[in-house]
Amino acid sequence: MHYGYIGLGNLGANCAMCLLRAGFDVTVFDLYKDNAADLLAAGANWADSAADLAGKVDHVITCLPSPAVTAKVLAQTLPMMGEGATWIEMSTLGRDEVLAYAELAAGQGVRMLELPVTGGVHLAARGEITMLPGGDADLVELHMPALQAMGDLVFHMGPLGASSIIKVITNMLAFIHLKACSEALMLAKRGGLDLGQAWQAIRASSGNSFVHETEGALILNGSYDVAFNIDLALKDLGFALDFGREFGVPLDLAGMTEQTYVAAKAAYGGAAQSPMIAKLLEDLLDTDLRAPGFPDRLT
Missing domain, CATH: 1.10.1040.10 (N-(1-d-carboxylethyl)-l-norvaline Dehydrogenase; domain 2)
Structure with a gap:
């Protein structure tokens, strides 16, 4: 699996680092490249934009500060993602937004997995944060190695919107x-x-x-x-x-x-x-x- 990770704030940078430590190929992007310094030193690849990243990876993970930012990033990434790719959204969104974005992604042949987390940044740094995926069971199973690399406990909450x-x-x-x-x-x-x-x-x-x-x-x-x-x-x-x-x-x-x-x-x-x-x-x-x-x- 080659994952792309967009949004390297306090939570995102730690989760991306956990993927790297587990041996995944990871390409990253953030508006502020300095946020990626430790990841790049650890072996991550850099993309010049969200669209550039989406065209290079198998699956895209986003961890963003607001639904408005998610919408902007999604507009850039979806057209570049391959058929059958997964978009894993770790941002906190409203249920209606999750369902609307999932429908938008499906129109591009991309499946969505919502992945909010809980426990705090200090647990994310240790790979021990709790993961709350929502979506189809086969997608949760497909990405379970990545989820277990980033988190400790994983609770599949049900269909999209439940998480x-x-x-x-x-x-x-x-x-x-x-x-x-x-x-x-x-x-x-x-x-x-x-x-x-x-x-x-x-x-x-x-x-x-x-x-x-x-x-x-x-x-x-x-x-x-x-x-x-x-x-x-x-x-x-x-x-x-x-x-x-x-x-x-x-x-x-x-x-x-x-x-x-x-x-x-x-x-x-x-x-x-x-x-x-x-x-x-x-x-x-x-x-x-x-x-x-x-x-x-x-x-």
Whole structure:
């Protein structure tokens, strides 16, 4: 298999590197060639454009920041892809967008596999991120070696569109957990507890969560640097609330959390790190949430 990988941000560059380490032939493209420096040093091939890449490889993987960017890239790649090629989309899209893009690809003889992931950039770097493919079972089987190279656990969620729902659910939960984690840490600090010890106690309790163990540590360090920004969080929460309206499910906590992120964007900008919703509380109460011994990045 010769894979082309388009979109070498925090997630994409790590996933492409995992493919290289597993022995796949990989050609890459990004608007910023510097993002590909480590990949090129490791043996990846460079394409001069998305269209150039699509014409050189067996299958194309994209990992892009927004549906609008996906549409632009797809317009360049589809005409150059060979009959029977697969387009593997790792970006977070709405279900309707997934189905519309799949129909567009089918018109060019290209099959689509949606592949959202969850777990964080630090797990992607280790090849241990969770993969949530959606699409035909034979496509999942065909690309299973690549999926297992990039990820640890692989859950085939069903037909196209199913994975977009579960991805939004997992992200929605993460953002809600982050808001709860921020409030819990502030309660501990204002209650006079040692924050490091409080973090350890929560981790060993029934109140623990993946977010507490990971992003909670970054809050206590003060870096907040989870490599995922506020604009992306708002995009995903918007998808969740849309599904809530469509399926008739009241999402009270998601709605409250979205408003917290709106306030964080107003305070710090959309490019700020998503755990900075904790800083809103720190600034409001003039109380920092710092403890020694916590990392500035997850590894």
